[in-house]
Amino acid sequence: MILEGEWTEPVTGVSRYAFHLFPVSEPCVGQAGVPSVGSFIRTKPVMDGVVELSGKEFDFVVTLAASGRTASCSVAFQPPRYGRVLIVRGSFGTDPPTPDDEE
Template structure:
């Protein structure tokens, strides 16, 4: 990731890739659990909701085209920062590209509505070139459009 110029290392900008694909399946999951807090010893109930979107890219990424995106709502959105600012990340690339992405609660509800109505069709993603199966996602577009732009 770095090159040596004289005695000083100079960081290279990460290679940015874009891929588009078609959504073939989705799944909505609600998870509730309780656990004892370590500090107070009281039981605390927590629940979570996430949308899993599956499909295939039109071009391969690291030799793989199938994707599995876990999308979840986040009340306090913040951009992640590694080598690029990010909205999510690829967690592994084989045998399927697996990624996690957070959306605002409003946008998450819109995506759930589109999925339930059977209108969720395409996914476009921009990300840094994967290293060891991982990489930051700088943008993601889920759309009801039947065509990839």
């Protein structure tokens, strides 16, 4: 599944993202540099992220997207370097982002 959107603030001049989400039976945390749940494999012209989710998490995000209720995406990641970025954490929700989410 691919979820697309726009950042509230551009990241190195890029305003759009696309998350490629897929279910795995046992997601694991990557250990390259910092523990990560995925990575942005390309940062321009759109930040393309790949994230593994458990079956239950994937079903939840599919349900949100199919019902048109995905209102926010919160992601923590390292600064971009050579077109790649590790994603430390991410979440999707039904509530619009608030200023507190950006801290």
